[in-house]
Amino acid sequence: MSDFNKTRSEFHLPEGLIYLDGNSLGPLPRKAAERVASTITAEWGDMLVTGWNKAGWMAKPTDIGDRIGKLIGAPAGTVVMGDTLSIKVFQALASALRLRPDRKIILSDTGNFPSDLYMAEGLVGLLGQDYSLETVAPEEVEGAIDETVAVTLITEVDYRTGRMHDMKRITEKAHAAGALTVWDLAHSAGAVPVDLTGADADFAVGCTYKYLNSGPGGPAFIYVRPDLAESAEPALAGWLGHEQPFAFDQNYRPGRGIERMRVGTPPVLQMAALEAALDIWDMTTMADVRARSIELTERFIAGVEAACPELTLATPREAALRGSQVSFRHPEGYAIMQALIARKVIGDFRAPDILRFGFTPLYIGEAEVEGAVKIIAEVMDGKLWDREEYKRRARVT
Amino acid sequence: MSDFNKTRSEFHLPEGLIYLDGNSLGPLPRKAAERVASTITAEWGDMLVTGWNKAGWMAKPTDIGDRIGKLIGAPAGTVVMGDTLSIKVFQALASALRLRPDRKIILSDTGNFPSDLYMAEGLVGLLGQDYSLETVAPEEVEGAIDETVAVTLITEVDYRTGRMHDMKRITEKAHAAGALTVWDLAHSAGAVPVDLTGADADFAVGCTYKYLNSGPGGPAFIYVRPDLAESAEPALAGWLGHEQPFAFDQNYRPGRGIERMRVGTPPVLQMAALEAALDIWDMTTMADVRARSIELTERFIAGVEAACPELTLATPREAALRGSQVSFRHPEGYAIMQALIARKVIGDFRAPDILRFGFTPLYIGEAEVEGAVKIIAEVMDGKLWDREEYKRRARVT
Incomplete structure (x- = not known):
């Protein structure tokens, strides 16, 4: 198995951020x-x-x-x-x-x-x-x-x-x-x-x-x-x-x-x-990345589904049928994503109701998955989003 | 008139090079x-x-x-x-x-x-x-x-x-x-x-x-x-x-x-x-750049024509009819340009017989014009080019 701590150290990742948006824009390679x-x-x-x-x-x-x-x-x-x-x-x-x-x-x-x-x-x-x-x-x-x-x-x-x-x-x-x-x-x-x-x-x-x-x-x-x-x-x-x-x-x-x-x-x-x-x-293989991606996405799906019954999985449950992202649906998805971003869990909203999270093993590990699940659960449990928030301009795919 | 010494100082220009190829790739702005x-x-x-x-x-x-x-x-x-x-x-x-x-x-x-x-x-x-x-x-x-x-x-x-x-x-x-x-x-x-x-x-x-x-x-x-x-x-x-x-x-x-x-x-x-x-x-005006460009190209044409009767002007003599470059024709233009480049006067060759020199007042002045004329004259006078040189791959326009 590739050493993902090593690939992770090759990226600049801002302190405290859980960046699950590498499927929109990947983070900066240090070199x-x-x-x-x-x-x-x-x-x-x-x-x-x-x-x-x-x-x-x-x-x-x-x-x-x-x-x-x-x-x-x-x-x-x-x-x-x-x-x-x-x-x-x-x-x-x-x-x-x-x-x-x-x-x-x-x-x-x-x-x-x-x-x-x-x-x-x-x-x-x-x-x-x-x-x-x-x-x-x-x-x-x-x-x-x-x-x-x-x-x-x-x-x-x-x-x-x-x-x-x-x-x-x-x-x-x-x-x-x-x-x-x-x-x-x-x-x-x-x-x-x-x-x-x-x-x-x-x-x-x-x-x-x-x-x-x-x-x-x-x-x-x-x-x-x-x-x-x-x-x-x-x-x-x-x-x-x-x-x-x-x-x-x-x-x-x-x-x-x-x-x-x-x-x-x-x-x-x-x-x-x-x-x-x-x-x-060059430090890893696509097979290792895929194996790890499946581990991370399985863990994320299990964690969110256990904690947040209001979120509906939009991604195929069977790993072989999905890429390296996990999406959930919620009618107030836009506002929920804003609340998550405010708490430094960065995903994407895609109209009309998709919350999208990308998992890229090169720099994402269990700690981020657990951290994200915890914050998503807090936001959902406490209904911590602004239910009146009108749709602002979304970001680049 | 704009201060072209000031705009010139904004560019990184390698020591000793007379760069008359900004019409192919402009030099690096320092910032x-x-x-x-x-x-x-x-x-x-x-x-x-x-x-x-x-x-x-x-x-x-x-x-x-x-x-x-x-x-x-x-x-x-x-x-x-x-x-x-x-x-x-x-x-x-x-x-x-x-x-x-x-x-x-x-x-x-x-x-x-x-x-x-x-x-x-x-x-x-x-x-x-x-x-x-x-x-x-x-x-x-x-x-x-x-x-x-x-x-x-x-x-x-x-x-x-x-x-x-x-x-x-x-x-x-x-x-x-x-x-x-x-x-x-x-x-x-x-x-x-x-x-x-x-x-x-x-x-x-x-x-x-x-x-x-x-x-x-x-x-x-x-x-x-x-x-x-x-x-x-x-x-x-x-x-x-x-x-x-x-x-x-x-x-x-x-x-x-x-x-x-x-x-x-x-x-x-x-x-x-x-x-x-x-x-x-922002430090200059297009009118000033044009006026200066005409001065430089007139000086270059006069200098080369006086020193190098073998080179035929390919650019309109009337300034109003040309851009900010000067070209000469010579059947052995390719080899001549290689000889100039070896002597750090950088222009371009364009098939079949064009020697092309760009003048960009933002960073080119009389010293470069005079220096280029002198080296072109030396090369032409002494027939210092490799007359057998076969055509190597030319460069980007």
Whole structure:
């Protein structure tokens, strides 16, 4: 078993805070500040433009992509960093639709993160010609896959409830119907073991600022199945995805394999923070993280259910069916979460009634679970929330 | 006149280097390291997810957009930061095409930066239905605008030669033909006075890591003319461009005005560096920068032409017709630039034969101009370059 006290010591965690919101924004890896500072002064400052080669900035999107690939079952050379998750959703969908030119339907589910649905909506709006986005309830998505579907767009782990789709089974179903799959790993990468190769996933996208701890606005990633990569035509045909960016050709020729999914100049400072965050992942394994995550979430569910009968579990009780978060429902969930935050238990509220808590074994242990249960019980027992509190603006997912 | 010794002291400039490549990557503002460090430790580290509101991260794309707006003649509330320039080109073009649904042509010129052309090519490929990208020589672009053109895509200042298009005249011509304009300000913002309002430009996009000195991979910006902003439909319909991102609606409703051009989570660390860089712009005016830039470029042209008859000026001799760079042609330009770089005069080579030198008065003065002229003359006089040197990979534009 990995030493989670060791990984924990790699994070800056404010004194007295029980931070169960790493599924929104991961905490600061202690070495990130130093890494970014050195990128700024020793690289940007002293190397100036030569940093693109001398400091390896130009190769970072694929170098880092390979490191993330190890956490999601993707071989070297199949993952590249850049842009935001929303852009990567658009990019994956546009490529998938071109690979199924006779089909017009993107199939998604109502449990998907809204930005995925919006990007799909924007894409079909742009394409016109009877293209459409169809959404069904999460439990109906598998049954809705048929020969009319060009591509499925599914977030593996539901951002509100933590319910996890069966990637392998849905992908098999999609392939049997001749459809492709785009998997959003926002709440999977670093949270649960992902095996893109084993599941035969076609495209996958994800962000790095949640369980991977890259910091606010860290770059997204995209995976393309190796045997599709050379035939996937990029719709976002940026110069860094060109076969020879520095030839400055007038015409676009896609780069080799995953390189073609690069678009513009990569965010070097954000990538430096991400590299420091990934170093911590070298100290553990996804299997250990998952085992520990299940221990922690089981303990949390048992504790809250024993103490707070008014809170209804929204997350699947069976560990295999959920990600690394636990959610409860309560009609006054928003006000309850405010009361918890005031008492330094940081979770998230998601409309209309979800209290969401993320468990990330890299820095969360039994003490935090017990502490959180105790405070949640106090707040619920004493009805310590402001029942009149009107909804203020919620925070970033 | 602004005190350029003062702005110069705000930059870290490596000893002995004559850096004439700020039009590729601007140098490090001394306060950027501290600003980013404080964003990392005091904001990300201590505020964690609450930084989105408490530290104002969520509002930074428009707050910073307003500051950049002042440098490009754009009123408050018309510019927003995010993504990369290539993505912003796509976004502007897609919106423009929707505003001219009966027209199918994007008109550009062969002097445009290749990524702009690639993104346009990717977009028309995606749209199909007879959409096309047409390119003509830069000097022919004005004459090629007619009633078939939906939108022009023009980079104001040519990245190779520094030749500057007349934004106002071309925009007038476009409007007279019922076309819209997308202006790429990559080599304009912070380089020359830009008056988007005065020119009645429809869309403008640009990057911040050249003359604005935001560092490698700094975010791009997009401007939409205020009276178009509410009717411009975003094709890249990301959640942060939604009217209420935190309502987590299933359907996209575009945000107000320029807010709808936001897509995904903004790069907070890169924005912190950009803010430090923009503070330096508060110490001067674009008019002073331009006046000084003309002095420096005139002096450089005169010096090189007097000393190096083998180098042919590629930049317009008339200052009003060029940006803030000077380029010369030579068949062995690549090898010559390597020889200059070895002697610590940093410029850029651009295929096939362009030697490119950027002049940014914020930190470049007569001493650098004279020093560069002297070394260029030595290299040319003594034929000090490796005439056999094969072309190695060039650097980022």
